[in-house]
Amino acid sequence: xxxxxxxxxxxxxxxxxxxxxxxxxxxxxxxxxxxxxxxxxxxxxxxxxxxxxxxxxxxxxxxxxxxxxxxxxxxxxxxxxxxxxxxxxxxxxxxxxxxxxxxxxxxxxxxxxxxxxxxxxxxxxxxxxxxxxxxxxxxxxxxxxxxxxxxxxxxxxxxxxxxxxxxxxxxxxxxxxxxxxxxxxxxxxxxxxxxxxxxxxxxxxxxxxxxxxxxxxxxxxxxxxxxxxxxxxxxxxxxxxxxxxxxxxxxxxxxxxxxxxxxxxxxxxxxxxxxxxxxxxxxxxxxxxxxx
Ligand code: ATP
Numbered sequence: 001x002x003x004x005x006x007x008x009x010x011x012x013x014x015x016x017x018x019x020x021x022x023x024x025x026x027x028x029x030x031x032x033x034x035x036x037x038x039x040x041x042x043x044x045x046x047x048x049x050x051x052x053x054x055x056x057x058x059x060x061x062x063x064x065x066x067x068x069x070x071x072x073x074x075x076x077x078x079x080x081x082x083x084x085x086x087x088x089x090x091x092x093x094x095x096x097x098x099x100x101x102x103x104x105x106x107x108x109x110x111x112x113x114x115x116x117x118x119x120x121x122x123x124x125x126x127x128x129x130x131x132x133x134x135x136x137x138x139x140x141x142x143x144x145x146x147x148x149x150x151x152x153x154x155x156x157x158x159x160x161x162x163x164x165x166x167x168x169x170x171x172x173x174x175x176x177x178x179x180x181x182x183x184x185x186x187x188x189x190x191x192x193x194x195x196x197x198x199x200x201x202x203x204x205x206x207x208x209x210x211x212x213x214x215x216x217x218x219x220x221x222x223x224x225x226x227x228x229x230x231x232x233x234x235x236x237x238x239x240x241x242x243x244x245x246x247x248x249x250x251x252x253x254x255x256x257x258x259x260x261x262x263x264x265x266x267x268x269x270x271x272x273x274x275x276x277x278x279x280x281x282x283x284x285x286x287x288x289x290x291x292x
Contacts, residue, residue: 004046005118006292009110010036010285011101012141013249013256016199017217019185028182032150034141036285041230042071043090043110045118051085059093069104069135073111076131084119096278098175100250102138113289140232145288147203162286166265171254172229173277179250184222212245212258223252240268
């Protein structure tokens with residue numbers, strides 16, 4: 001039996017996101033289309049003799065205590081399975097933090113899924129998703145991976161056929177609090193949106209061009225008002241040759257550009273890398289998690 005496992009925890013983008021209501025418990029009801037991307041963190045899970053959960057991560061913005069979502073995921077697994085006492089987690093962060101790419105959720109999903117494999121627990125995907133939603137609304141999707149329509153708070157998932165396309169991610173270098181964005185979302189100011197069903201059809205038909213034309217995120221409105229630099233970044237990226245569509249992901253501030261090809265993607269990245277804090281060329285992914 002192995003003593004450790006390295007899991008690739010993939011980031012996500014939202015090809016569509018609309019806030020459709022607020023629940024009495026304060027959570028927002030969403031309609032969203034998630035897609036996994038190749039950009040990933042490495043999450044190493046090691047069995048250990050002690051009765052502690054330890055997290056090592058050298059990213060200055062990522063806590064290593066109980067506030068770390070991966071730590072909380074390990075605690076949930078330990079509470080559920082009496083035989084496991086402690087575990088050591090090493091997180092190599094590549095996904096920008098608080099950037100709308102679901103990095104913390106991906107790490108948490110990697111711990112749930114990876115511990116299930118490493119300790120041969122035989123929990124089903126439904127079991128893992130029930131644990132995952134206790135940690136965050138995006139964790140169930142990170143467990144599922146690929147492409148999916150998300151309803152409820154994002155946890156009621158309908159799998160969709162993933163698409164294959166290169167993309168460029170650009171981040172202006174400041175963090176945006178997801179809670180702040182939802183608090184400042186104004187239903188009255190939001191324009192009537194394209195129906196999510198149109199995008200679902202585009203995915204079902206593998207029609208990337210039409211899909212790229214219909215990208216939508218109603219959270220852009222509060223973010224662009226408070227952070228005009230994100231609006232300016234989106235406008236700039238939309239001018240580059242070879243772009244098929246540009247959108248802010250999740251609650252921002254990362255903006256993604258669906259690209260025609262890899263050559264155009266690298267050309268774009270080269271042209272803007274000196275102007276943004278983070279820029280990378282990646283592609284969509286069919287999976288959210290895999291063993292490294
Ligand atoms: P969401 O939209 O789900 O809030 P996000 O992609 O915008 O996610 P994350 O990268 O998950 O943002 O980070 C959100 C906050 O969570 C940060 O303030 C960070 O300190 C904290 N955090 C806790 N655990 C992690 C982790 N493993 N990786 C990254 N951030 C983490």
